Amino acid sequence: MADETSKNSLLKKIIAIILSFGPGIFAIGYTIGTGSVTSMIVAGSKFGMQLLWVLLLSCLFSGILMFAYGNFALITGETALYGFKKHLKFGKILAILIIIGVTFGQWNSLMGILGISSNIIFEILAINFESLVPYKYETVLLTAIIIITVFYLLMLVGKYTFFEKILVIFVTLMGVSFLISLFFVQPLPVDVIKGLIPTIPEVPGGKMLVAAFVGTTMAAATFLSRPLFIKGKGWTIKNLPQQKKDSITAAILIFVISGTIMAVACGALFHEGKVVTHVLDMANTLEPVAGKWAVTIFFFGALSAGLSSIFPCLLIAPLLIADYQSGELDTNSKQFRIITAVACLVALIGPIFGANPIEIQILSQVFNVFVLPIVILGIILMLKNKKVMKDYKTGLSIYIGLYAAFFFSLLISYNGIIALLDY
Template identity: 55%
Template sequence: MKKIAAFLLSIGPGLFCIGYTVGTGSVTSMAKAGSQYGSQLLWVLALSCIFSWALMEAYGRYAVVTGRTAVNSFKTELKFGKVLAVVLIVGIVIGQWNSLSGIVGLSANALYEIARLFLPGLPAESYWAVLSIAVVILAILYFLLIVGKYSFFEKILILFVTIMGVSFLISMFIVLPPPGEIAMGFIPSIPEGEGGSLLVAAFVGTTMAAPTFVVRPLLMQGKGWAREHTSLQSRDALSSALLMFVISASIMVTAMGALYYKGLTINKVIDMVYTLEPVAGKFAVALFMTGALSAGLSSVFPILMVAPLLISDYKNGELDLKSKLFKRLTAVACVVGLSVPILGANPIAAQIATQVANVFVLPLVIGGIIYMVNRKAVMGEHRAGWLLNTGLVLAFIFSCVISVIGFTALKDFF
C-alpha cells in the first residue's frame, strides 16, 4: 500500500488532470453511450486519450523547461496574445461552470439513490433532499478549498480518484460482456440516429478538456517540478492518459454489459439503479454509484478552482491559492453549482449539453501550445520533435472537426 501511495503521489498533477476530465460528465457520457451503442464509440475515447497525452506532455514539458505558465505565456509571447488569453479564460470558465451545475446535480442525485437503495421507504424523488445534499457537498468542498495548500488538494484527489477507479473496474468485471464485442469498438464508426453526433462531441469535450491542459503548468509549479524533472513529467502525462482511458472505458463497458443487451438506455441517474440491481445486486449498484459520486467530487474540487487559477495565471503567472480573489471566486462557483439542483433539471441532459460546449475553445488551446513548444530559443533541446508535433497537429485537426460536429449537434439539441 505504501508503494501504491508513493506512485500516486508521484503523479499528483496527472491526478488533477483526471479530476478535471473523468467527472460525472464522463460517467454520464460513457454510461449513456454504453447503454445505447455498446462499445461503438470506444475508438473516440481511445483517440481522445492519445491526443490528451500529447497535449499534457506538451504543456508539462513547456512548464518544467521554461518555468512559465500557459495563459501568462500566451499573453506575453503571442501576437494578439492578450485577446487570446482573455478568450481562453472566458471560454474555459463558462464551460466549466456550466458543467459544474450538472456535476453537482448528478452527485447529489447519486447520494440520494444510494440512500434509497438501502432505505426503500424514501420517496422516489425528493427535490428538497437532493438540493440539501448539493448544498452540503459544496459547503464541505469550499471549506476544504480555503485551506489553500496544493499537497492537501492532491491527497484529496488521490482518495477520490482511487475510489472511483476501483469502483468502476469492479463493476465492469461483474457484468463483463464478451471481449470480442468490446474489441469491435475500436473500429471507427459514428452511431446512426438521433443523439449519436452529440455523444461523439461530448466524449471529446469531457476527455480532451481544455482546462486539463491550460492549468497543467500551474500544477507543475505547485509540485515544484523544474527542468530536471522532465522525464518525471512525461511519466506523469502518460500515466494520467492511461488511467483516463481505463476508468472511462470501464464505465462504458459496465453500461454495455448491464443495459445495452436489454435495449435499455439511461435518461435519469435512477435508471442505473433500477437496471443494474436485477443483474448484479445491490452491492454492484452501490459500487457503481459510489464511483459516480467520487467522479463528481473529483471534478467539483478542481472546477471550483479554475476561475481564480486562470486569472492568477493571467496576472502574474503564479499558482495562488490563498488570496481573497481565490476565496471569492470559488464561493461564486459554488453558487453557480447549485443552479441545476435549484431548478430541478434533469442533470444528465444538462451534463451532456455542457460537455459538448467545452470543445469550442480546444483548437485555441492546441494551436497556442504548438507554437510555444516549438520555439528553439525558449525550449532548446527540449522543443517538440516530429512525434509530439504529429500528435499535436492531429489533435488540432481532430478538435476542429469535433467543434463542427458539436455545433451542429447542439443546434439540433436545442
C-alpha cells in the first residue's frame, strides 16, 4: 500500500512539473512541429548525425534569444513589435517587414503540417482498412478539413491557459513517443561525436537542409511571441529568475527532442542507405526493427508534433498584428477570428492540390531563415537603449551570444539563398 502511495505521489510530482511549465512550452510548440520532425528525419536518413552541430548552435542561440526577449518584456512591460515601433528610428518598417516575413513562413509551414498530419492519419487508417487505399486523396483532404475545423473552433475558446494545457499534452506525448522509438534504434556513439564537428554535406540539398534546420530551430516566431505569452502568463519583473530558467529548459528540451528524432532516423535508415521522401517513409523508419508497434508509436509522436504546431502557427499572424497595434492580444476580437479563419483556408491549399507535404515543409523552413537577422538585430538595439531598459544592464555574455547569433543568422540566410537558387 505504501509502495502504491509513493508511486502516486511520484506521478503527481511529474504531472505538476509538466504543468508548471511556463511560456517555454509555446517555444517547443513553435519549434518542434512536423517541420522540425521532417527536417530531422530527412537529415538523419541522408547524412546520419552530420548536422548535429547545426542543431546544437541553433538551440544555444534560441535559448539566448528567448531569454533576451523575455527579459525585455518583464523589464519594460512592452511587447516586441510595439517596442520596435515606439523606440527605434526605422522601427515601423522593421516591424511590418517582420510581420510579413514571419506570417509567410508560418502559413507555408501550416500547409505542410496539415498535409503531413492528414497523411499520417490516412496511413494509420490504411493499415487497418485497406479498402481506403484507392481513396487516398479524398481521405487526406477530408481529414485535413476536419483537423483544421476542430482547431479553429478550439481557437474561439481563446484563453492562454487553455492553449497552454493542450500544448503541454501534445508536447509530452511527442517527447515520450520519440524517446520510446530511440530504444528500438540507437545510433553509434561515434556518429554522435562526429556530428558535433562543423561540416556541410557536399551533396544536392545539403545546403537547403542546413537552412531548414536553422529555420525550424531558431524560429523567429518563437522569440517575437515570447513577450505576449509572458504577459498572458501574468509574469512581472519578480519572475526574472523564473523567465531565465524557463528559457534554458525550453532550449535544452528542443535540443534533446530534435536530436532524438535525428538519432532515430540515423539508426534506422542512414546505415541502410534509405532516404525519406514521402510521409510513409517516415513511418518505415522503425518498422524493420520493431514491427507495426514501432510504426504506431512513431506516427503518434509525429502526429503530436504536428498538432502541437497548428495552434502556434494559427496564432502567429493575429499575435504579431496585435503586438504591433497595442501589445495586447484579444482572442475574442473580430480581427482575431477573421485572421485565424484566413490562416485555416491557407493551410488547406497543400492538401487540396495534393502537394508532397515533405517538400512544402522543408521549403517553408528555409523561408523562415530570412527574417531571422532583423529579429535578432531588433532585440540588440532595444537592449542597448538605456531609456527603454531603465537601470537594467544586460550581461556581456548575452551580448556576445546575440552578436554571434546575428552573424550565424546572416551566414545561414546567405546559405539559404544559394540553396533556393540551386533548387
